[in-house]
Amino acid sequence: MRAAPPAFHILAKPTGAICNLDCKYCFFLSKEMLYPGSRFRMADELLDTYIQQLLEAHQVPEVTIAWQGGEPTLMGLDFFKRSVEYVEKYKRPDQRVAHTMQTNGTKLDDEWCAFFKENDFLIGLSVDGPQEMHDAYRVNKGGEGTFNQVMGGLDYLRKHEVEFNILCTVHAANADHPLEVYRFFRDELGAQFIQFIPIVERATEQLLPLVNMGWSEKSGVERPLYVQQGN
Template sequence: MEATVSATQAAATAGPTAFHVMAKPVGALCNLDCEYCYFLSKEQLYPGRRAHMSKDVHEAWIRQLLQGHGDGEVVVAFQGGEPTLMGLDFFRRTIELEREFARPGQQVLNTLQTNGTLLDDTWGEFLAEHDFLVGISIDGPRELHDAYRVDKGGKPTFERVMRGLDVLRRHRVEWNALTTVHAANAEHGRAVYTFLRDDCGATFTQFIPIVERTAPELLLPVQALVDEHEEFNRSLSAAAAAAGLLPYIGVALEALLRNMLEESEDLHGRTCLAADGQIVIARSNAATELAIIQRAEAVRRMLA
């Protein structure tokens, strides 16, 4: 009995095997002004306030994240806005805090999603030394990327992103590509694939469709959407395999569709840590998310 109680107590205090919190240390601040970005407008939520994460919040986040995990891998994830606007000292302090609070048996993996425009050799050396996994946002060849990914002055960013990517490759930083599918590149899927594989040297990429909100009455019936999504996945996989293209992650909609069938209002959410320490559940609604599947036919055509 005593052994049973001890084992139960140990399980109760060990914490979950894993969970994910994505930190946005600069909130919505970004040095770019991508036309499709939904998050830039969030700057207006903090008028007159500096959105950078404070030292106290920074320490509390790392400490609580590690305390809340059991043994095994702990992912420390940074997104934005543009997280490199925090500067390297913030990330150096992150490493110090991880070393201070990580327990034996925990392995910390740092991930960073960036537009790549601020990366230089100092960043490259740091990211390589501490084994960061970096996601870099690039939407394809120059003319496709620059269609929407522009800076605050409306100037193209392709050259700057490619210079940042060169930094990652030169310092052998592990990286993958995050590519949005939008009106400019949706009909050029194979060109985007081969650019990422051959010109960039990507070995893994993610694709996220950019969609507009639409009225519910314009949506297809639920079962038709389920069938279309399954066919989209089959055709995308077949196209990738036939062309010898790189691995990818498409849009995971199974949970969404299950919630649709249950007539759920709030379909899914992602846990984010805002710069001021607030926990935000980034939720999507049916009108937005179902439009993703409506674009399946266009994406399927681009891979034909």
């Protein structure tokens, strides 16, 4: 019988696929249709059980509780206050627990960010670059760009000195502008850590010659290079 791993990482999605945005590239947009009648909300009893079992299963002193979506802030602040209470209830004396959340940032305000600061949350903020690039795909239910709302959320994070990083999706609107995107995150947003998720074609050994031919025809354009680790 295989022994349980001493540590592992789980991304919990308490709202399932539910989100307040309608990003054009999102693979979750129609997922709710697959589960008719589902509430798409983690019940409090399940939250209690999840936190308890997650902490019990880790045989290492450092545990990360990570929330993602959909959009996790749609659960409401009280849900995450309870999650912190359950952590304090169930963690062992030798355990140190880190809290993280990936969010689109549109629902953040003083109350949310004061809570994040008080409980040392690390926030991943989804931004796809400067406004024109971001708004090309990250739109609300009315099809309008969300850049200004996200920047408003970032202002609250800064105001309360909440640690944050940036998650950027690489797509048709920003793939040809890597330096502009990077400098925007570094210089204008003050990001210390940036993660990129490509949803563009991956260049395999067979396709690389075609890619090179294509770039040879694009004089004066920055050539982005994205290196993938693993398969």
